[in-house]
Amino acid sequence: MVCPYSLDVPGGVQNHVRDLTEQLTSLGHQVSVLAPGEEGRGLPGYVVPAGRAVPVPYNGSVARLTFGPLAAKRTRRWLREGRFDLLHIHEPSVPSVSVLALWAARGPIVGTFHTSNTRSRAMSSAAAMLRPSMEKIGGRIAVSEHARRTLVQHFGGEPVIIPNGVFVDRFAVSPAARWSAPGGTVSFLGRLDEPRKGLATLLRAVPLLVRARPRVHVYVAGRGDVDAARRLLPAEHRDDVTFLGQVDDATRSELLASSDLFVAPQTGGESFGIVLVEAMAAGAPVLASDLPAFRAVLDNGRLGSTYPVGDADALARCAANLLADDGRRLGLRDAATEAARRYDWPLLTRDIVRVYETVRRTAAGRVGEDA
Amino acid sequence: MEWLLPFVGPALVLGALVLSWMAGRLDRLHHRVEKASAVLDAALFHRSGTVVEIASAKILDPAASLLLLDAAHRARASTDEEREPAESDLSRALLAALADADQVRRLRADPSHGVLIEELSDACRTVELSRRFHNDVAAAARELHGRVLVRWFRLSGHAAPPRMVELDDSWPPALS
Numbered sequence: 240m241v242c243p244y245s246l247d248v249p250g251g252v253q254n255h256v257r258d259l260t261e262q263l264t265s266l267g268h269q270v271s272v273l274a275p276g277e278e279g280r281g282l283p284g285y286v287v288p289a290g291r292a293v294p295v296p297y298n299g300s301v302a303r304l305t306f307g308p309l310a311a312k313r314t315r316r317w318l319r320e321g322r323f324d325l326l327h328i329h330e331p332s333v334p335s336v337s338v339l340a341l342w343a344a345r346g347p348i349v350g351t352f353h354t355s356n357t358r359s360r361a362m363s364s365a366a367a368m369l370r371p372s373m374e375k376i377g378g379r380i381a382v383s384e385h386a387r388r389t390l391v392q393h394f395g396g397e398p399v400i401i402p403n404g405v406f407v408d409r410f411a412v413s414p415a416a417r418w419s420a421p422g423g424t425v426s427f428l429g430r431l432d433e434p435r436k437g438l439a440t441l442l443r444a445v446p447l448l449v450r451a452r453p454r455v456h457v458y459v460a461g462r463g464d465v466d467a468a469r470r471l472l473p474a475e476h477r478d479d480v481t482f483l484g485q486v487d488d489a490t491r492s493e494l495l496a497s498s499d500l501f502v503a504p505q506t507g508g509e510s511f512g513i514v515l516v517e518a519m520a521a522g523a524p525v526l527a528s529d530l531p532a533f534r535a536v537l538d539n540g541r542l543g544s545t546y547p548v549g550d551a552d553a554l555a556r557c558a559a560n561l562l563a564d565d566g567r568r569l570g571l572r573d574a575a576t577e578a579a580r581r582y583d584w585p586l587l588t589r590d591i592v593r594v595y596e597t598v599r600r601t602a603a604g605r606v607g608e609d610a
Numbered sequence: 611m612e613w614l615l616p617f618v619g620p621a622l623v624l625g626a627l628v629l630s631w632m633a634g635r636l637d638r639l640h641h642r643v644e645k646a647s648a649v650l651d652a653a654l655f656h657r658s659g660t661v662v663e664i665a666s667a668k669i670l671d672p673a674a675s676l677l678l679l680d681a682a683h684r685a686r687a688s689t690d691e692e693r694e695p696a697e698s699d700l701s702r703a704l705l706a707a708l709a710d711a712d713q714v715r716r717l718r719a720d721p722s723h724g725v726l727i728e729e730l731s732d733a734c735r736t737v738e739l740s741r742r743f744h745n746d747v748a749a750a751a752r753e754l755h756g757r758v759l760v761r762w763f764r765l766s767g768h769a770a771p772p773r774m775v776e777l778d779d780s781w782p783p784a785l786s
Contacts, residue, residue: 371635374750377642378743395753396746399739593732597739600649601642601747 241328242274243335245292245303246282251513252329252353255382255403260285262588273317273336275305289313289336297334304335314339315608323606325595330354331376332369341372345609347602349594350376352398355385355510355532366393375609378598380591383511384535401590403513407583410492410520418497422454423562426498426523428491428514429505431463431482437504437528440551442471442480444504447555449479452562458494460486495521499568500561503527506549512536515543516582519575524568526557542575632754633765639751643772646744650775653740654697657733658682661700664730669723674707697737698778704734705782714784727785734781741775748772 242256260270264285272285275292282288290310292303314336318326324347331341331350341348350373379398381387390398418424425448429436438459448455459468460483469477486494495501501523503515509532516536518525525543527533537543544561546553561568580586664670665678681696681703688696708714718727754760755771 370750370753374635374639374747377646377747378739379746395749397742397749398746399742590735593735594739597649597653597736597743600652601646601740601743603645 240270240272241326241337241340242272243304243330243333243337245275245305246272246286247276248303251403251511254513255351255353256329257283258404258406258584259588259591262584263592266588266592271317271321271323273314273340275303275310275336287313287317289317289339302333302335304333306335306339310336311339311343315343318344318606318608321606325349325599326606327351327595328376331373332365338369338372341375343608344606345375346604346606347595347599348376348606349378349380349598351380351382351401352386352390353382353403353510355383355389370394377602378594380594383532385532386510399594401587401594402582403511403516404582404584404587405513405516405520405579407520407579409488410495410517410522410579412489412492412496412521414497415493418458418494420454420456422452422456423499424497425455425457425500425502425558425562426494427457427459427461427502427504428495428517429461431459431461431465431468433463435506435508436461437506437549438468439471440504440506440528440549440554441502442468443551444555444558445476445479446473447552448558449476451555451559455479455562456481458483458498460484460491460494491517492521495523498523500558501525502554502558503533504549504554505530505533509533516579519543520579520582522572522576524561524572525575526554526561528554537575538578542578543571629759629763629765632757632759636751636754636760636765639747639754640766640769640772642747643744643751646740646747647772647775650737650740650744653733653736654685654693657730657737658685658697658700660726660730660733661704662686664726667723667726669717669720669726670707677703678707694775694777701778701780704730705780708782708784711784714782731781731785734779734785738779738781741777741779745774748774 240256240260242253244250244253246253256272260272263270270285271287273287273289276282276288277291278288290305290313292305294301294303326344327349328337328341329351330337330353373394380401381390381398382403384400387398387400427438427441431438445457457480459480462485465482465484469482472480495518501518505528509530512532515525515527515533519542527537527543527545528548529545530548534545544557546557661678661682665675681700685696685700717723752771755766760766
């Protein structure tokens, strides 16, 4: 498997690669993951580091990617020595080890496309260059309808959709008293200092929300500068919000399970919305900004409420209404917990393995080096 | 114009290289389309075979069994031109015969028939994947076929651009 981003930083693609690898391994498959990174950096045992990741601007943000002659050489060696039955490349068009591996390999190759790109002019010119190597992919997976559309726009064909996953069982924990608040518990997960995660919208909504629901409490979990974030709140409301910093997985599940409302105020750049699926699996009723990716996961409102992106007043109003309406909130929660099952890794892995089998039938032999 | 002469040789060589590279790409794609098409045929054959087995196992009512048997046999006996409509008909027959989710759930839980139903579920998914992946390669080959250079220099020889396979491969929701 090839992951274009360094596995020691969290991210959608990285989590996908890590979880899928874990699940495949537990099924008895042997998985080797080529990813940016250096030896002895506390990476998981299945990772083969392809070299130092360099922060470069890509696709509108700064990504840590690996490229250059050394990385290309390591990629070739990994392909040669691995003698793999199948090569699974994530984001085959991201200029990192993914592109290098696709360039250098032949044989049974599967590609998973995560990105949905709306600003596509840069991508269109890249598409022409990538086309010859894209032709080598025997089976293409898109993680969402949005990603599928982007892919078809640039390369045509009929990719299959297999969504991102979560381990549903890990989120099925009981609510804990320590998170409960008389006016309701509202939670947020995500980096504090990344504007597109939308924490600012939530914090702007706090005064209005507290006016409507006086004893509500907001928990904010995620990495970033807590003091800077707290300063966004008016002084009289600083006690209504608790900043937890980065939390471990167990705390995260427990917080979600104990939330009366999970708020996802993201303002853009989300191609999937796995964070919603986590909340759904944990049983937290969801209120999210109405990004296309979120609307898709929430089945256009059937599994959670939405409000206009970036609109703090609407967020506060919707949150207050939901907190006041137990029936509606629990209805959303029950439908969502049920729907979250289809994102369970064991189930998705079965679909992915079926893709592997189909592709191995079309491309005889093992993965090798392309001349 | 004489100054151009030294460039003519290299330009011709470069042109020839580009052309042979494209011809190679086209050739590889054609091989893969053939292979993918064979895999799709095998997947369809496996699906109709499984349907025949289920229809003969007396686990569905006689009318549904007969319906499936008929559709499966027609699909298996179809010529190349009839294949796609016949296989689509089989998909629709399955959709109709296994529309009752409760019944399918019961059959799945049954120790003696569960295996067959699982096999059918697997066969239906494999058909979908095989068709999609076939069309992925076919679309790439068709795109290359349409290029000016390929047409002018007849890089594809006499080979026609590969066809896209259009068939309804949806399966009963209860099987997923």
